Amino acid sequence: xxxxxxxxxxxxxxxxxxxxxxxxxxxxxxxxxxxxxxxxxxxxxxxxxxxxxxxxxxxxxxxxxxxxxxxxxxxxxxxxxxxxxxxxxxxxxxxxxxxxxxxxxxxxxxxxxxxxxxxxxxxxxxxxxxxxxxxxxxxxxxxxxxxxxxxxxxxxxxxxxxxxxxxxxxxxxxxxxxxxxxxxxxxxxxxxxxxxxxxxxxxxxxxxxxxxxxxxxxxxxxxxxxxxxxxxxxxxxxxxxxxxxxxxxxxxxxxxxxxxxxxxxxxxxxxxxxxxxxxxxxxxxxxxxxxxxxxxxxxxxxxxxxxxxxxxxxxxxxxxxxxxxxxxxxxxxxxxxxxxxxxxxxxxxxxxxxxxxxxxxxxxxxxxxxxxxxxxxxxxxxxxxxxxxxxxxxxxxxxxxxxxxxxxxxxxxxxxxxxxxxxxxxxxxxxxxxxxxxxxxxxxxxxxxxxxxxxxxxxxxxxxxxxxxxxxxxxxxxxxxxxxxxxxxxxxxxxxxxxxxxxxxxxxxxxxxxxxxxxxxxxxxxxxxxxxxxxxxxxxxxxxxxxxxxxxxxxxxxxxxxxxxxxxxxxxxxxxxxxxxxxxxxxxxxxxxxxxxxxxxxxxxxxxxxxxxxxxxxxxxxxxxxxxxxxxxxxxxxxxxxxxxxxxxxxxxxxxxxxxxxxxxxxxxxxxxxxxxxxxxxxxxxxxxxxxxxxxxxxxxxxxxxxxxxxxxxxxxxxxxxxxxxxxxxxxxxxxxxxxxxxxxxxxxxxxxxxxxxxxxxxxxxxxxxxxxxxxxxxxxxxxxxxxxxxxxxxxxxxxxxxxxxxxxxx
DNA sequence: TGGCCTATTTTTTTT
DNA sequence: AAATAGGCCA
Numbered sequence: 001x002x003x004x005x006x007x008x009x010x011x012x013x014x015x016x017x018x019x020x021x022x023x024x025x026x027x028x029x030x031x032x033x034x035x036x037x038x039x040x041x042x043x044x045x046x047x048x049x050x051x052x053x054x055x056x057x058x059x060x061x062x063x064x065x066x067x068x069x070x071x072x073x074x075x076x077x078x079x080x081x082x083x084x085x086x087x088x089x090x091x092x093x094x095x096x097x098x099x100x101x102x103x104x105x106x107x108x109x110x111x112x113x114x115x116x117x118x119x120x121x122x123x124x125x126x127x128x129x130x131x132x133x134x135x136x137x138x139x140x141x142x143x144x145x146x147x148x149x150x151x152x153x154x155x156x157x158x159x160x161x162x163x164x165x166x167x168x169x170x171x172x173x174x175x176x177x178x179x180x181x182x183x184x185x186x187x188x189x190x191x192x193x194x195x196x197x198x199x200x201x202x203x204x205x206x207x208x209x210x211x212x213x214x215x216x217x218x219x220x221x222x223x224x225x226x227x228x229x230x231x232x233x234x235x236x237x238x239x240x241x242x243x244x245x246x247x248x249x250x251x252x253x254x255x256x257x258x259x260x261x262x263x264x265x266x267x268x269x270x271x272x273x274x275x276x277x278x279x280x281x282x283x284x285x286x287x288x289x290x291x292x293x294x295x296x297x298x299x300x301x302x303x304x305x306x307x308x309x310x311x312x313x314x315x316x317x318x319x320x321x322x323x324x325x326x327x328x329x330x331x332x333x334x335x336x337x338x339x340x341x342x343x344x345x346x347x348x349x350x351x352x353x354x355x356x357x358x359x360x361x362x363x364x365x366x367x368x369x370x371x372x373x374x375x376x377x378x379x380x381x382x383x384x385x386x387x388x389x390x391x392x393x394x395x396x397x398x399x400x401x402x403x404x405x406x407x408x409x410x411x412x413x414x415x416x417x418x419x420x421x422x423x424x425x426x427x428x429x430x431x432x433x434x435x436x437x438x439x440x441x442x443x444x445x446x447x448x449x450x451x452x453x454x455x456x457x458x459x460x461x462x463x464x465x466x467x468x469x470x471x472x473x474x475x476x477x478x479x480x481x482x483x484x485x486x487x488x489x490x491x492x493x494x495x496x497x498x499x500x501x502x503x504x505x506x507x508x509x510x511x512x513x514x515x516x517x518x519x520x521x522x523x524x525x526x527x528x529x530x531x532x533x534x535x536x537x538x539x540x541x542x543x544x545x546x547x548x549x550x551x552x553x554x555x556x557x558x559x560x561x562x563x564x565x566x567x568x569x570x571x572x573x574x575x576x577x578x579x580x581x582x583x584x585x586x587x588x589x590x591x592x593x594x595x596x597x598x599x600x601x602x603x604x605x606x607x608x609x610x611x612x613x614x615x616x617x618x619x620x621x622x623x624x625x626x627x628x629x630x631x632x633x634x635x636x637x638x639x640x641x642x643x644x645x646x647x648x649x650x651x652x653x654x655x656x657x658x659x660x661x662x663x664x665x666x667x668x669x670x671x672x673x674x675x676x677x678x679x680x681x682x683x684x685x686x687x688x689x690x691x692x693x694x695x696x697x698x699x700x701x702x703x704x705x706x707x708x709x710x711x712x713x714x715x716x717x718x719x720x721x722x723x724x725x726x727x728x729x730x731x732x733x734x735x736x737x738x739x740x741x742x743x744x745x746x747x748x749x750x751x752x753x754x755x756x757x758x759x760x761x762x763x764x765x766x767x768x769x770x771x772x773x774x775x776x777x778x779x780x781x782x783x784x785x786x787x788x789x790x791x792x793x794x795x796x797x798x799x800x801x802x803x804x805x806x807x808x809x810x811x
Numbered sequence: 812t813g814g815c816c817t818a819t820t821t822t823t824t825t826t
Numbered sequence: 827a828a829a830t831a832g833g834c835c836a
Contacts, residue, residue, distance in 0.1 A: 115826095561825085818831085820829090821828085
């Protein structure tokens with residue numbers, strides 16, 4: 001009889017086997033896409049177990065529950081009966097922190113604020129800290145605080161620190177107050193889970209060494225996406241027993257916006273001089289053509305160590321690059337392609353994935369699938385747990401679990417309507433703050449709160465009484481509690497009353513779905529079920545995790561959600577400028593490189609077939625737009641592609657030597673391939689702060705310079721017109737000063753602003769003809785956004801001031 | 812006070 | 827298109 005373990009090892013490559021068998025001492029596995037990373041992790045865990053390591057000494061940290069579940073299942077198959085703890089960093093921390101809550105000034109039943117809870121708390125904190133909010137949004141403050149936390153900075157650490165921007169300065173003022181309010185609410189946000197854990201490990205050496213001893217073997221998946229806090233946790237658990245094994249691929253780092261820091265790789269080398277590095281470069285997933293394309297793309301990243309991707313797979317279909325006339329055609333074309341492949345028996349639905357940069361793009365695809373009765377799974381745009389009615393019910397549960405959860409109380413004190421208005425809540429809040437109690441406590445004394453009339457106080461008292469009645473039941477099985485709650489609060493009635501005919505969004509059905517989730521939870525936890533546990537699970541489970549590879553459905557998902565998955569056929573849609581790369585990431589070359597990695601991740605999901613597509617027209621925020629193909633497309637080897645133009649030979653796709661965008665005439669450079677230097681932040685275009693890189697950016701910059709205008713023409717800044725030179729190729733005759741323009745424009749055109757309509761083709765003396773994309777405002781302020789045929793870029797005009805001629809009525 | 816209407820702004824990505 | 831904020835009326 002052959003040893004099954006030997007057989008398993010025999011199925012691995014040399015590099016993989018090395019990684020699997022390297023069980024003691026620090027280990028860095030650099031694993032390219034499709035290199036059998038999961039396989040290595042699971043076999044490595046199995047190897048540890050075979051060596052007699054007790055399963056409780058192993059800890060595997062992942063980024064998504066989905067990844068954890070899959071690994072767990074695969075380990076269970078290799079070594080049955082020895083369950084190993086695998087889960088997200090956040091879940092691990094949440095569970096550990098229950099035990100040590102008191103060290104942090106929390107109680108074990110602490111709440112985990114989700115994003116919107118945190119935002120609500122933050123808004124209150126911003127008001128209390130009396131900072132000027134004229135130039136910063138709460139989101140910006142929130143993300144700055146989040147960055148502090150991810151970098152392990154506490155409010156007191158910021159005092160003597162030079163802050164990088166005024167935004168950070170403001171955030172630093174709000175931060176302590178926000179933290180205080182969380183503490184008072186016995187709550188943590190997502191970042192706190194990591195931050196608190198890291199601080200515990202740092203500040204309590206005994207605790208740290210105890211946990212270090214307990215978790216002898218720590219593994220981290222997707223290491224390139226860890227932030228400093230996460231690194232500190234992994235490090236803190238792996239000092240005495242430095243058997244830390246991390247797996248990652250810097251080329252797939254796509255979460256820097258969440259604080260991920262690719263420098264953690266360097267940090268690792270520093271903290272573990274004896275680190276062993278193993279590279280997995282053989283790709284077992286994709287065809288050579290797909291790999292070549294992906295590699296060609298990622299080569300354009302400067303901040304990168306080169307890696308060779310290779311495969312034994314035979315040559316197969318070329319990567320397709322398809323141009324559709326519109327987003328609608330794109331969606332329908334893809335849906336048709338899927339339908340016919342399935343019909344002919346070549347493929348099943350679950351072989352396909354359609355990926356997009358932003359989830360707003362799922363809509364059109366979804367409709368196309370639905371109209372063809374193609375079963376699909378969608379990484380939910382609107383998450384289940386984010387829906388109003390669900391959040392309302394959960395807020396009640398949160399409040400029952402943690403009476404100090406002020407955010408929850410605020411949410412539901414008047415849902416359903418009880419006659420307790422904002423004014424009353426404000427007064428209660430002020431009273432609570434003054435007496436240093438939480439909101440529910442203040443409600444109990446509503447009669448004493450200044451300014452609250454007796455009648456309203458009575459209403460508040462009734463609410464509190466109802467809360468107390470429910471509170472008695474809060475230890476009951478979740479299903480019972482939930483039904484009781486829906487009854488007692490009259491929430492079910494409330495939602496039944498406002499039920500629309502829209503079958504699409506049915507609140508009552510959602511409530512039922514929540515009840516079944518509770519039933520399921522009860523069944524899963526017959527002994528140890530608790531409200532607290534349920535809420536924790538809800539907080540840490542995103543809908544992406546419910547993805548189920550079993551059923552035969554097409555997957556629709558964002559590129560981020562696609563990470564870690566693979567599909568025989570992958571479509572990536574809307575590979576267009578301002579979408580991929582996203583318009584928000586054009587500022588820095590770092591962000592641009594991250595966008596490139598994102599496309600790289602998407603492309604390398606494909607096993608057999610990959611199609612990238614662009615549309616010419618697309619609805620953007622409900623308004624029709626002419627869009628340009630992503631300049632990433634021009635970084636890909638054209639001869640690798642099968643280029644398909646479905647319609648409208650507008651020749652905006654890259655074809656041999658044929659690049660027919662209008663700005664060509666101002667651009668002497670022979671070949672776009674040479675232009676990646678433009679991506680560098682030190683390029684003149686970038687330095688001048690003039691928008692996107694080549695090619696459109698150059699043109700736009702020149703046009704704007706020539707016009708002496710930025711986009712908003714309602715306020716002309718003559719000083720800007722004095723920017724000299726660099727427009728010589730257009731010739732002096734086309735140059736006008738802002739003053740000229742102003743004079744011209746003040747005349748307007750005589751056409752009443754209200755007469756313009758979306759879709760009209762109009763002519764502008766400077767830009768030529770273009771189509772009206774959007775209209776807003778009224779009267780003298782009525783503004784049009786026009787995309788000109790000359791540059792394909794949107795420009796805004798105040799109609800009353802702009803001399804436009806109507807060339808063509810709207811279609 | 813509260814509900815409703817309108818106007819404006821927004822939207823990257825997720826634990 | 828959808829969500830949010832602000833304004834107005836019952």
